[in-house]
Amino acid sequence: xxxxxxxxxxxxxxxxxxxxxxxxxxxxxxxxxxxxxxxxxxxxxxxxxxxxxxxxxxxxxxxxxxxxxxxxxxxxxxxxxxxxxxxxxxxxxxxxxxxxxxxxxxxxxxxxxxxxxxxxxxxxxxxxxxxxxxxxxxxxxxxxxxxxxxxxxxxxxxxxxxxxxxxxxxxxxxxxxxxxxxxxxxxxxxxxxxxxxxxxxxxxxxxxxxxxxxxxxxxxxxxxxxxxxxxxxxxxxxxx
Ligand code: 6PG
Numbered sequence: 001x002x003x004x005x006x007x008x009x010x011x012x013x014x015x016x017x018x019x020x021x022x023x024x025x026x027x028x029x030x031x032x033x034x035x036x037x038x039x040x041x042x043x044x045x046x047x048x049x050x051x052x053x054x055x056x057x058x059x060x061x062x063x064x065x066x067x068x069x070x071x072x073x074x075x076x077x078x079x080x081x082x083x084x085x086x087x088x089x090x091x092x093x094x095x096x097x098x099x100x101x102x103x104x105x106x107x108x109x110x111x112x113x114x115x116x117x118x119x120x121x122x123x124x125x126x127x128x129x130x131x132x133x134x135x136x137x138x139x140x141x142x143x144x145x146x147x148x149x150x151x152x153x154x155x156x157x158x159x160x161x162x163x164x165x166x167x168x169x170x171x172x173x174x175x176x177x178x179x180x181x182x183x184x185x186x187x188x189x190x191x192x193x194x195x196x197x198x199x200x201x202x203x204x205x206x207x208x209x210x211x212x213x214x215x216x217x218x219x220x221x222x223x224x225x226x227x228x229x230x231x232x233x234x235x236x237x238x239x240x
Contacts, residue, residue: 014225015209015218019235023198026231027060030196033227034061034140035068037192041139042074049076051141051182054083054093054152057196058144062101072107078135080143080187081153081169082115082124084178091176092117115180121168124180128166132182138190141222145197146174149205149215153181156216184219193222197230203237206230 020026034050041048052058077097085092094114102112113131117124143151150156153169160167165186169179187193195217197206209218220226233239 013221015221016225016227018227018229020229020231022233023060023231026196026198026229027064030061030142030194030229031064031068033192033194033229034065034142035070037140038070038075041191042071047074047076049078049135049137049139051078051080051138051187051190052093052097053142053144053196054079054081054096055144055146056096057198058142059096059100061142061196062097066101066104068105072105073111075107075111076135077102077107077112078132078138079113079115079182080141080151081179081181082117083153083176084117084121084124084180085176087114087116087118117178117180121170121178121180125166125168128180132165132186136186136189137223138186140192140194141187141190141220143187143193143195143217143220145195145202145205145209145217147201147205148173149208149213149217150174151195151217151220152187153179154184154216154219156214187220188222190222192224193220193226195220195226195228197228197234199231200233200237200239202230202234206234 038048115128145151163185164183167181167183169181171177172179
């Protein structure tokens with residue numbers, strides 16, 4: 001987004017670091033942000049379009065959201081990435097989010113837009129493009145970060161066509177090798193972007209990010225910058 005003279009809006013590329021005492025405090029802060037954003041979006045537009053993170057860090061957030069009081073019928077759920085595994089495989093991001101949260105609340109199944117990654121990366125990526133197109137702009141994108149600075153399934157050293165909304169990913173360094181990922185063009189087209197970083201194992205990537213290294217996670221900003229929720233272990237590298 002830019003102003004009339006094409007200068008980026010203030011804060012467009014701002015990275016706001018929120019240092020949490022521990023993982024529990026990080027989960028509480030992220031849940032509070034998500035529920036606050038949902039309440040505003042539902043009040044103003046009757047719908048809340050959220051992109052989910054995969055991996056293990058968000059599981060505690062999803063479990064906490066399952067206890068929340070909100071109008072689930074107004075939530076529209078999308079996935080930042082998905083692993084090319086059978087639809088019911090325990091390591092699917094959709095299965096993780098479903099088990100911890102989505103299957104435990106009255107969120108209509110039709111509102112949960114799963115990536116059909118079991119069809120293979122190319123077919124699933126192609127099929128998810130119109131799903132993303134009709135959803136943009138997202139209200140909130142939730143992301144994690146890997147120890148190499150990847151986010152969603154956008155990995156260092158892997159190049160994708162600029163402007164592509166959904167990528168077919170192969171040879172991913174984090175198994176499984178075949179994945180589907182939203183691209184920067186989609187992840188950036190969001191009112192808010194929250195990144196959760198927990199654990200000493202992420203410290204090296206955090207330091208590279210802060211030094212301005214060319215990491216996939218560092219390229220996602222959303223329309224108003226990015227909020228990074230990080231616990232002390234990831235911030236200092238010290239295991240509590
Ligand atoms: C995935 C995720 C991936 C994840 C990071 C962090 O499919 O693995 O989309 O991007 O968010 O790798 O994973 P952890 O939260 O497990 O550390």
